[in-house]
Amino acid sequence: MIRVLVVDDQALVRDGRAAILESEPDIEVVGAVDDGSEVLTAVREGHANVVLMDIRMPGMDGIAATRQLLEKGPAGVRVLMLTTFDLDEYLYEAMKAGASGFLLKDTPRVQLLEAVRRVAAGDATLSPTLVRRLVDDFVRRPAPGAALPASLHSLTSRETEVLRLLATGMSNAELASALFLSQATVRTHIAHIFEKLGLRDRVQAVVLAYESGLVAPGEAGA
Structure with missing residues (x-):
């Protein structure tokens, strides 16, 4: 069973995603919180193995919450980050924080469920569309001629x-x-x-x- 924690500061969004996930026989929503500071405790209490994480929230944002969770949380927890094109300046930092997947907030239901299952299975979900956006605007390359690591x-x-x-x-x-x-x-x-x-x-x-x-x-x- 995939145990999911939904993190978003908008109640209607949280409830909508939770309803989609709960409709599937292999997915259980074990909690829903509205602030990144609550994520670590909620994961431990609900024994979640996937966190569906919004990036921008009041209090602790999704990037800081991901860092904290992967540093201090239970082993094996995976983070699936939700973003929008107008927030993609956060995408690179979210990748570095350790998130295992990235979806646009308007991702269709079928793709959302597929992504949750892939991340739970240990794979990563990274939309080529987001890769292109990341490369075009935010990836910082070494100086010309810099040696490879x-x-x-x-x-x-x-x-x-x-x-x-x-x-x-x-x-x-x-x-x-x-x-x-x-x-x-x-x-x-x-x-x-x-x-x-x-x-x-x-x-x-x-x-x-x-x-x-x-x-x-x-x-x-x-």
């Missing part, structure tokens, strides 16, 4: 290419098609990349790829 040199040439394409928001199926590989082989490459670089999921991989300059804003696929 030493950790990236541990990757094979194929793993480096997989990481570069993964960072543009490609799914495993799209990676397999672009590189003429099976999806099983793609999954193996991704597992090796995460292990070598000490990454938790695809979101951390995106952050590393852009911060290191491995992928440049505006590259094909991004």
Whole structure:
């Protein structure tokens, strides 16, 4: 059973999302709070394994709450962040804070449920639309000619290419098609990349790829 905590300062929004989630037999809403400062306690009391988190709230915002939760909360809790285009200046900081997924607030019901299930299963949900927005406006690259981090040199040439394409928001199926590989082989490459670089999921991989300059804003696929 997926146990979800809904975090949003608007009661109607909280109730609406909770109703959508509760309609599914494999999802249970274990709580709903309106301030980031309440998240850690609510997760512990409800034994939530997924937090559906709004970014901007009075008091403690969603980014600070995510940092606190992942530093002090139970192991294995995943955060699915909700944002809007007019708030995407927060997106990069939310990624660095450790959120495992990002959705627009107007995401259709089916996609919301799919994202909750993917995040609960340990995958990450990062819309290519949000990746493009992030790259265009907020990713800060190293100075021209800056050397790649030493950790990236541990990757094979194929793993480096997989990481570069993964960072543009490609799914495993799209990676397999672009590189003429099976999806099983793609999954193996991704597992090796995460292990070598000490990454938790695809979101951390995106952050590393852009911060290191491995992928440049505006590259094909991004």
